[in-house]
Amino acid sequence: MTATASIHDDDPVGEAIASLGLQGLLTKAAETRRYIEDDGVTYGTGDPKEPLRDWFLDPLPLIMGAEEWAAIERGVRQRTHLLDAILTDSYGERRLLHERIVPAEAILGHAGYFPQADNIRLPGAHQLINSATDLALAGGQWVAYGDRTQAPSGAAYAMANRRIISRVLGDLHRRTDLARMRGFFDIMRQTLTEVAPPTDGPPRAVLLSPGPLSETAFDQAFTATLLGHPLVEAEDLTVRDGRVWLRTSGRLEPVDVVMRRVDADFVDPLELRGDSALGVPGFLEASRRGTVSVVNPIGAGVIENTALTPYLPQVCRALLGEDLLLPSPQTWWCGDRASMRHVLANLQSLVIKPIARGIGVATRFGSDLSNLQADELRAQIQAEPWRWSAQERLDMATEPVVTPDGLSQRATVVRTFAVAHGDDYALLPGGMARVSHDEQSTFISNHAGAPSKDVWVLASPADAVSGAPSDTAVASPGGPGSTGVPGTAPVTRPAPGRPTGTGTVPTPTSPPIDRSGLAFSSPAPRVAQDLFWLGRYSERAEGTARLLRVADDLVEDHAGRTGTPGASALAVVLEAVAQVTGVAPRAPYDPTATGAEAKAVDPLTHLRHLALDGQQRGSVAYAAARAARAAFAVREQMSVETWIAHGRLERTLEEAPEGAELSPLLAQVLESFLALAGIHAESMVRDTTWAFIDTGRRIERAQFTVRLLRHTLGQDRAPIVDGQVTESLLVACESVITHRRRMAAGAGPAGPAAAAFDLVLLDRGNPRSVTYQIDRIAEDLALVPEPSESILEEIAAIWGLLEAADADELEGDGRAHLRTLLDDLEKRLRDLSDAIDKRHFVRRAPARRLPTLWSTTGSGWGA
Incomplete structure (x- = not known):
């Protein structure tokens, strides 16, 4: 990644792109838009009244060398281990709190902490199964400025980007040795099987979605396609006898693993948000009993938490016995009085963030605030200081973006993705890059339509001979009813018999393949x-x-x-x-x-x-x-x-x-x-x-x-x-x-x-x-x-x-x-x-919240 104002012209890939010229680049940009439409790649606005919009993708890939990526990979892998250790500790021993390594308010006061999930454990070495970490190149070093652990999205968008750019820049893609992405999803599917509770047959997994109007509906659906698991909504599931079942069109079928894309507070209207239409009553109890494994666990959002950022170096030494490899932006948590005073005094030079992400609460750039807005924000911070943090503003490196007027340098961030793999974590090579809307801004948001970029990691010699599956092999996947489901376990078929001297073909003696239990028998x-x-x-x-x-x-x-x-x-x-x-x-x-x-x-x-x-x-x-x-x-x-x-x-x-x-x-x-x-x-x-x-x-x-x-x-x-x-x-x-x-x-x-x-x-x-x-x-x-x-x-x-x-x-x-x-x-x-x-097609009736008749001032119902 470069901070210069031109395409990399000192390497073959950069030279090939530069040789296109402006008209050639504009042609590639038009091809990219057409492929996005053809592939149905969309991103929602979060408003059900507004239609889904096409995904934004720049045709120029961001290119990383093998050594640069290896350093990033080491840092992100360590960080993910650290987040996993914090999550495990937060719902287990709580050593960080007992030893006062982290203030209790930083965890217990976070909106993503759920006491109801205390001591719920997944089988295996990890509680944090998949995560995303946002990185920026600032001052010549990679900095981790945010994590996504609640319901990480974007890995399937990264794969969609690769599929499109491999066609737009087909010849260049074929001539460039790249680390492949496809194996990441194979590992994810394997991991979901490994974290399942004990079952009589093959574990059955589903991906729980808020629905087709979700902002990341495409990412959820494409992930389900790549994994070969059904995409379900709350109405498709029910809890009976303490376990989760899928309501198929024929009968109830057991569910062993739920990979959720619904935020934790919405997953169970019985124990969490009573007004949620996205959850399943009894879901948390089934998780508590261990009859279903929820990925990521309910409560994993507590580590999606900038209040922890100032303490990560010492937490890393306490829990992992290591120094933290990836630095973070200098961060002040307002729950600490000295930090709050610094934030209030320097508000308009900082980036102010709520420690928990939520609807209606957004990151603020202090320099963009009027004096009145700054005063209002100071009042909010003083009223609930533990809910706020602030970070220094990063001078992010830039990447060129194709515009009608030529190349424009835009601030760039990279989202990396990790999934548990045995005792370690595997990363999606490169991940997905996003860029700012213009040359002056450093605000980057998918919700606001920030363009994305494919990230090309140049393969190391080991990758080049590893036989990794091709990313373009998923150009024709289908759903569970398709012959082209990528990533499904291969079905071994008996070899056809050879003709004998009599001209007959002997009947194969191999036993018939038992496909029962490999999938749900019928859709919801x-x-x-x-x-x-x-x-x-x-x-x-x-x-x-x-x-x-x-x-x-x-x-x-x-x-x-x-x-x-x-x-x-x-x-x-x-x-x-x-x-x-x-x-x-x-x-x-x-x-x-x-x-x-x-x-x-x-x-x-x-x-x-x-x-x-x-x-x-x-x-x-x-x-x-x-x-x-x-x-x-x-x-x-x-x-x-x-x-x-x-x-x-x-x-x-x-x-x-x-x-x-x-x-x-x-x-x-x-x-x-x-x-x-x-x-x-x-x-x-x-x-x-x-x-x-x-x-x-x-x-x-x-x-x-x-x-x-x-x-x-x-x-x-x-x-x-x-x-x-x-x-x-x-x-x-x-x-x-x-x-x-x-x-x-x-x-x-x-x-x-x-x-x-x-x-x-x-x-x-x-x-x-x-x-x-x-x-x-x-x-x-x-x-x-x-x-x-x-x-x-x-x-x-x-x-x-x-x-x-x-x-x-x-x-x-x-x-x-x-x-x-x-x-x-x-x-x-x-x-x-x-x-x-x-x-x-009998659908589950919408859940209704019953009126509360209990009064604390009376002696009973209706009093």
């Missing part, structure tokens, strides 16, 4: 519901786009041909569009209208509205946005290629030029949905995750087809009009080629309408037919644990209706019978969807 109801609706909304948007494209073609061909069969067919299809989408035009199209009356109706405007208006229920854009929202809610289940398709789809719909032709636009939309369907079909293991997505897709397709049949072939019309309507129906159902071939060969029903009815409703071999959808739904639900009798009865009833249907009845007076059949099918499909919802 919340997750299952999002997967189901991801399938439904994706199919709804795709089906609507196909129908709109058919309607657009008819408008182009027949809108000006009043009184023709084509105009009549157009009227039927436009009415079907209104009925299927539930969105009626301002004025219906009249195929007999002429003159000003005809010109007053503009079908193309209505169709464009149905394609692009994201606020209109029934539109393609509305369904696409709901599909993306459902996917983001379960992003740990999705292959990362999912976001490329979603990103392209979003850009297509949002950036459509005013007045652009609709048909090419809809073709681009369909390309994206076909890509999504292909990702789901070809990248997911056929398990319950797949089953819920596919079931949603199949129900939606069946309902769409039934409604479309009802409003196209459900009425008797002149044969020539009926023929054109039938052709339009078949195009919308992607079945027209097969229909034409059968008609030419004289196969199937003789009439076009009857043949179409047979093909899109009854043909078991047509992937677009209703019967095909029901067959697939039955197969999907066979993968789901314990389907209810009501679901099986609904499927059987639908099969019965379809088996009794006869395409030849369309001839003559059969249309009334067809309408009745289609109405019955639509009702049965709705009932099937409702039955699936009631069986598999």
Whole structure:
């Protein structure tokens, strides 16, 4: 890392970057933004009313030599051991307090200290399992100015940065020997297994998240993907008989390890914050009993504490018998009277921090305060001095950042990540760098949108031959339902038998692989519901786009041909569009209208509205946005290629030029949905995750087809009009080629309408037919644990209706019978969807805080 004002031009990496020139760097910056969108890398604002924003990443990596990193690694590893020792002591012997090495108020007065967690211990050598330490290069040496131990975030962002920059600077990345990041997550997964309480089978771990609106929702989901563990929310868990269980869509399943991203005071509304909607009643008691291991332990936030900073050198000697390797900024804890006097006298030259992080309490730069603000802060400190500390302001080294005006030098910090590994700690090589917003500022905050940087640690000779897994190997991970889950233990398969002299292949003699216990059998109801609706909304948007494209073609061909069969067919299809989408035009199209009356109706405007208006229920854009929202809610289940398709789809719909032709636009939309369907079909293991997505897709397709049949072939019309309507129906159902071939060969029903009815409703071999959808739904639900009798009865009833249907009845007076059949099918499909919802998507009721009736002034309840 350098404090100079130029790119490193004395090494091959720096020279390669410098050779790009400003235009080349701007191109790389644009590529970086595109990859961020494609990968769905986001950061929240903490405000549920504001949408997630794209992650900020500078294309220039921060480069460290192997020796520099080795020195940092030694210091951070020692510091993490020290923090672990302090955490263990704080909830155990409390030697630091008894021997007055640290004032009691510095620990017991910290908001992150929970007496309820006293003497809770994890199995193994460590209580602090993962941590993050923030470093800055100041005065030529690395300084540790902050720690994250409550629920450390950012390691997955660092991996996402590496994946993106390895593509943006692909050739340079391939030519540079770098220390790899991937092994860090393998170690983390192994460590979670090692800290589990004793179990009968393989330990089962989950990652507890505040939800998809969390600031670091992407980091949580990507971490879950890299580890292969489910991402859960509080409503997915319950405590029964003193242990934690996951509420899957089939049954309760035991949980042995919870890696939490929910702050400790929110995890148990029974013993901690009673108003928390993010916690599980009884969670702390289960931890206390040792039936579940919580990582990091409840109360680990007490060492995320600048009140400890002045005492760390002597604490390190007392607990580790060593001198502290990484210095900290000079720090004054206001709980010490002499320190408080110094802080109050020098307030406007210091950085003032609350010793505990919290909502509404932020770090203040004294130089940025007005005299009134400084006086108010002094009053706050004097009122509760133990809650405040102050540090000297660091003169941080800078790194170049690409801007439209060229390279800009920005103050830079590096967040390092550690995870327990046996008796020691392993570090993520390099970690993640963040930079200030401008050249004058040293304020760096993800919340405020500080850009990040990939950190390249040049590999040592040992790293170069270690066979470490490639970081880019996670370019195509998937969730638990994907064939591309990175980091899962390899499954050993028997080698295929060699052909013998008789030409036969012997049956492998190896025993079958037992995959039971390797994962939870089914997702939680919340997750299952999002997967189901991801399938439904994706199919709804795709089906609507196909129908709109058919309607657009008819408008182009027949809108000006009043009184023709084509105009009549157009009227039927436009009415079907209104009925299927539930969105009626301002004025219906009249195929007999002429003159000003005809010109007053503009079908193309209505169709464009149905394609692009994201606020209109029934539109393609509305369904696409709901599909993306459902996917983001379960992003740990999705292959990362999912976001490329979603990103392209979003850009297509949002950036459509005013007045652009609709048909090419809809073709681009369909390309994206076909890509999504292909990702789901070809990248997911056929398990319950797949089953819920596919079931949603199949129900939606069946309902769409039934409604479309009802409003196209459900009425008797002149044969020539009926023929054109039938052709339009078949195009919308992607079945027209097969229909034409059968008609030419004289196969199937003789009439076009009857043949179409047979093909899109009854043909078991047509992937677009209703019967095909029901067959697939039955197969999907066979993968789901314990389907209810009501679901099986609904499927059987639908099969019965379809088996009794006869395409030849369309001839003559059969249309009334067809309408009745289609109405019955639509009702049965709705009932099937409702039955699936009631069986598999029952959510936990929101917790409510009961009013307190106890009065200390009376003698009992209500007194």
